[in-house]
Amino acid sequence: MSELEDDVAILTALLSIDFQSTSLFDDMIIELSSQMYICASDSSITTDILHEAMNYSLGLRGKYARGLLVLLVMTGWNKPWRSAIYCAKAVEMVHTASLIIDDLPSMDNASLRRGKATNHTKFGEPISILTAISLLSEAFKLLASCPELNAEQRHLAVTCLASSIGLNGMSSGQMRDLVSLKTEIADIELTHALKTGTLFAKAAELGCIAANVSGEQKWLLSDFGMQLGKAFQELDDIIDVATVSKSTGKDTSKDTSKPTIVAILGIKKAEQRAIKQVAKALDCLKSSTAKKSHLRQFTLNLTRAMLAMIHSLED
DSSP: OOHHHHHHHHHHHHTTSOOOOOHHHHHHHHHHHHHOOOOOOSOTTOOHHHHHHHHHHHTSOOOOHHHHHHHHHHHHTTOOGGGGHHHHHHHHHHHHHHHHHHHSTTTTOOSEETTEEOHHHHHOHHHHHHHHHHHHHHHHHHHHTOTTSOHHHHHHHHHHHHTTTSTTSHHHHHHHHHHOOOOOHHHHHHHHIIIIIHHHHHHHHHHHHHTTOOTHHHHHHHHHHHHHHHHHHHHHHHHHHHSOHHHHTSOOSTTTTSOOHHHHHOHHHHHHHHHHHHHHHHHHHHTOOSOOHHHHHHHHHHHHHHHHHHHGGGO
16 A cells, blocks of 8 residues: 555544634634725725625635635744734635636626625626725735735735736636636646645745745645645535535536536545545645644645535435
């Protein structure tokens, strides 16, 4: 049995243990949740409806997986996690903007997000597009003016997060998701890497930048984030097939016309493959000199929560 197969066996056993929460995770989620709003501007050009639409989507509480990753990487380097809260907020703002865009009629045409009406359903498509643009703008303004970072760190942080969005990130991933006719697993995995993995990777990198960690150690945690993000997307695709809207808080069966790993392998084999992907992420974590306990528990909790959604129909 290979080392990775050993890791998969251990991971499968660990995932059978009940969900473990810690006061640290709870504190981080409470703090992130309290930060998920945009203050009204004093400028007379600010429109009330745009401000309302931005805060509406930010207030649709999700898992905060990407923001938590930023903060947990900070703790891995023995740094105070609250000093990276603006970095975590910026990542979640970018993620929220991407969800608004994904949900548009010209994209996935979704009506539900996190159990509530999608932004364009509530405010209309034109306002929704402007909301996503405004959230991206606010995210970069937040990083560029973050008082906890020095000038070099702010520059690195802005560059890092910007690289998650465009040609080498979520935009390319969404484009491939919309138009790709290739059904090979390698092609689908590349779409997952761009659409989801990149933002997880950049969240881990932001945690390192805020902790003033660079070089090989930053890239090891970036790779951990990438592998975790790819696993997250594979599990999310299974959820789309295996569960119903009321249990996920969003529209499902939106991927039936798209090439997906679950369509090729079936739910059981796709689930096994996703668990192997999580094991790869944890394997990347092993090589880092950062403290690993909280990052490992975060990975297990996130995976367990998504598997619970998948198995909910089997009960």
